[in-house]
Amino acid sequence: MENKIYLDHAATTPTKPAVVEAMLPYFTESFGNASSVYELSNNNRKAIANAREIVAKAINAKDDEIYFTSGGTEADNWAIKGIAEAYRAKGKHIITSQIEHHAVLHTCEYLEKHGYEVTYLPVDEFGRIRIEDLQNAIKDTTTLITIMFANNEIGTVQNIKEIGDLARANKIIFHTDAVQAFMQEDIDVVDMNIDALSISAHKIYGPKGVGAMYLRKGVKIGAFMHGGAQERHRRAGTENVPGIVGLGKAIEIASSDMNEKNARQRRLRDRLIDELLEKIPYARLNGHRTERLSNNANISFRFIEGEALLILLDMNGVCGSSGSACTSGSLDPSHVLLAIGLPHEIAHGSLRLTVGDSTTDEDIDKVLEVVPGVVERLRQMSPLYEDFLKNGSKE
Amino acid sequence: MENKIYLDHAATTPTKPAVVEAMLPYFTESFGNASSVYELSNNNRKAIANAREIVAKAINAKDDEIYFTSGGTEADNWAIKGIAEAYRAKGKHIITSQIEHHAVLHTCEYLEKHGYEVTYLPVDEFGRIRIEDLQNAIKDTTTLITIMFANNEIGTVQNIKEIGDLARANKIIFHTDAVQAFMQEDIDVVDMNIDALSISAHKIYGPKGVGAMYLRKGVKIGAFMHGGAQERHRRAGTENVPGIVGLGKAIEIASSDMNEKNARQRRLRDRLIDELLEKIPYARLNGHRTERLSNNANISFRFIEGEALLILLDMNGVCGSSGSACTSGSLDPSHVLLAIGLPHEIAHGSLRLTVGDSTTDEDIDKVLEVVPGVVERLRQMSPLYEDFLKNGSKE
């Protein structure tokens, strides 16, 4: 880390030392297989039960509605494939949005190849679905609505309760990918009529490789991981006890000061947004101005490309992220930025900075100092900027 | 652990302190998302590449033939579903055995419900499949043979090269669940004509929640976890960097003294087998006498039930395992013990003791002292034993 300013908390977070501390005994001492008969494993079973209770409480669910997984991706895959399969006799239509994480989108595309029909709802310029669009998309054969709680790129938070109510009124299962929203937004699965929900530990200062799915009691689901009788016969595989303990501990820590942390993050985020837009011309904020995650700033700078921007920022000690194609190994820019209506060349030049627990005002000062110069440097190199300056009046 | 003699290494192993040590920096310091552009993540990418190389080397595969998973269960599920799906145009017939781990069996049963045909090969009294049976089971529509390298309950090792050769000669993909065999048996995927293989870290003194699948270059496979572009677009989900590093380190440690360790384990195992059979009447060894894992002793004691045996052993400081139904939440005893021809009541009374790195001769002495008394005590309680003594001559 040496002096790097890490502003990519939406990508992943460092595991808190207290979380690692809580995990350690379950590697070397309390290592027994949680399914075994002997007493050596009692401690593990208790640790898993305790973590399950913590997860449940955090979203107002019941303990036996929580299933541990290997991460957010598995929770999304399982929820969507498992629910689609369990209700296929009723119908094979799924509704999702155009701005979901690939863990949801690619799972839906997989189902399309296997005889399911999927509606990808558009979003408005701020990244929110329109409730009328959802209403209109519902058919007799719709069994599942999967709409993310908050978007990982632009930070926009959906009106989840409105979606949940509509789904419930139409007797359709509602799954939400809450990987980014968890521990930033208030989540109440009962009040919001959420039937299934995905979370991931490494986004909330817990370890990588563990997550959880909530599934409301009574909702049917096909198994995704077949094998042993773990997780009440629903998710096979020897339990990742240290990981599960780490997830629990991370939630415990995050819950203790969620409101203050969010207020702090919101202030830092707002400094980033307001001052970057003020300092740099031809820049725009992506996502909703207020209905957005407390840690997320996403800004497009015209005429430049994101990966080049990231490397130069990295050279200047700032770690950020971009919706640029070049960072993903594909040639198209972020589907999210396109969905909110950005033209390709602007979508390529976006910068996502996500603050976190360790971010300070000094960090923000430094970033505000560095970014304008870097953007200017790349613009000087850009044939698009050259053309714009020459033909400026036409635009 | 306080003075417990842990003889359940086939269920899981303690993570070695050196492995935990190797993992630690990847929680708190080198925590970056391995897919990110900035330098902070370089170290993670290197760590993953290094672990991949270690796994590959251990089975004579190439680096780009290794995919990290959340464990053995996922590797089995993915290999079987993914290959079956990728080759479904060629045919929908799969051959497996009756003694596979549930991660394989239940996956095959799932595929049966989805239009695939599965042949479950029987095994001989020692738990080995007959190569003629395999030969006879092959059809034009067979696309996949999945036979485990070594069995987790009775320790029997299959003649994998013979199976691999036959599969290759018939142009059928061959997957083997090597979760138990890995780091105990010599595995050479090239020489043995293995096309896909599953391993799990927690069976070899690595962490829970991580494993790997080997897939020979050129073999097609459908994605199991859809989402991000990780693992060369084939296994989505943020990489579990500490877990992957831990798997690599565990292999590194195990490789350094595999032969000596096996010789040692074999000696302790043979003491268990020979002396228990000598001391206790109406007892039999399950599995092959020589073609068995170096750490596995599995013995049936007539007239008694396994869970009761395990609890009494636990009270006497010995942790073991059983093929008894009562330990699995189902009412049937181990499908493996039934497949090798044991009647139900004998299958219920089996004890699996699996030695490991920490097992000493003193531990074996203690076990040999404890088990006979415990067995005798349960027999005194058993109506089956009462009947046997009264009608003894008839048997």
Place this chain on the structure above:
Amino acid sequence: MYTEKVMDHFMNPRNMGEITQASGVGTVGNAKCGDIMRIFLEIKDGIIEDVKFKTFGCGAAVATSSMATELVKGKSIQEAMTITNKAVAEALDGLPPVKMHCSLLAEEALHAALYDYATKNNIVIDGLEAPKADIHEGEEVEDEE
């Protein structure tokens, strides 16, 4: 996974053994499922004066046998008939859900022994039916889907 009471009754079973000239003997369960319970009763003037059991089965099976014999010892036949599997389980401070069938087995074994006594003595005990061949039918673990 077991309560202290279950562990106590498993480790120190009460009334374990046989009664050679029992008034009634009942054996239920089958080895296929991993539990067999046999209860011996010594009955005098309608009172269960002595009771013993032998059990092939898991910890819960042994503990429920032990508790069931404790609960009926010294009781009248009518009183013994009112003891349900739930009462046995409760007396043990509960059983894990997958083990509830063990308590059912104890109730059945007791009933089978009483039925044996009734048959031998040609009497009718109110509410007592002939033992079922296999009490496990219809019970299964939660389905995966």
Place this chain on the structure above:
Amino acid sequence: MYTEKVMDHFMNPRNMGEITQASGVGTVGNAKCGDIMRIFLEIKDGIIEDVKFKTFGCGAAVATSSMATELVKGKSIQEAMTITNKAVAEALDGLPPVKMHCSLLAEEALHAALYDYATKNNIVIDGLEAPKADIHEGEEVEDEE
């Protein structure tokens, strides 16, 4: 993920800028794919006396532009025509597989600038074709299956 050479050419691009009265200018790529490269040539007596570039694109795109201009500067048109995308990539000590298209783009930009020069001066350069509209067609990441 980039070699030191790539990083050096990205951080300190050679020949970045414009030539106002260029003998030939070529622009290739498109903003949709995230790379646009423009090369300016000053040619005298068949020799590339000066060359400049502007690039909208990732680190590799900038570095390949920089390297391509280095490789052709001072060369004859014929020599410049022999410089392939592979040569550019090799001169940078290699590119990640997903970035090889950037080196292709550099080759194309150079050819486009030469074509512009040839057209303006009504000459024919051996082996030189009109620039394609979009060089990215047909390229895609490895399929998931």
